[in-house]
Amino acid sequence: MSPVSTTSLKLTEEIKLQVTSAAKELGITPHAFMVQAIKQASINAELRRTLIEDSNNARNEVLKDGKVYESDKVFKHLKARIAGKKTTLKASNW
Numbered sequence: 001m002s003p004v005s006t007t008s009l010k011l012t013e014e015i016k017l018q019v020t021s022a023a024k025e026l027g028i029t030p031h032a033f034m035v036q037a038i039k040q041a042s043i044n045a046e047l048r049r050t051l052i053e054d055s056n057n058a059r060n061e062v063l064k065d066g067k068v069y070e071s072d073k074v075f076k077h078l079k080a081r082i083a084g085k086k087t088t089l090k091a092s093n094w
Helices: 013-026 030-065 071-082
Strands: none
């Protein structure tokens, strides 16, 4: 188990009541609820960071190469593949 440190949170009474109510409904302690919420928020922040980085990389690639896939052709291609048909998808100039 990782070492555990203590952190103090200052919550408004409203948030404290919401946490207590939500935790009770889930059958966990308010502390466990807050730990899970903080963990999920940090996971979401990393996912968001990765999404933005991937999006910027994709945009830069399009700007550099000028090649894109048209959405209607992508959907037709995917439907054909799902139906078991062999198709090819070619990029076009932007």
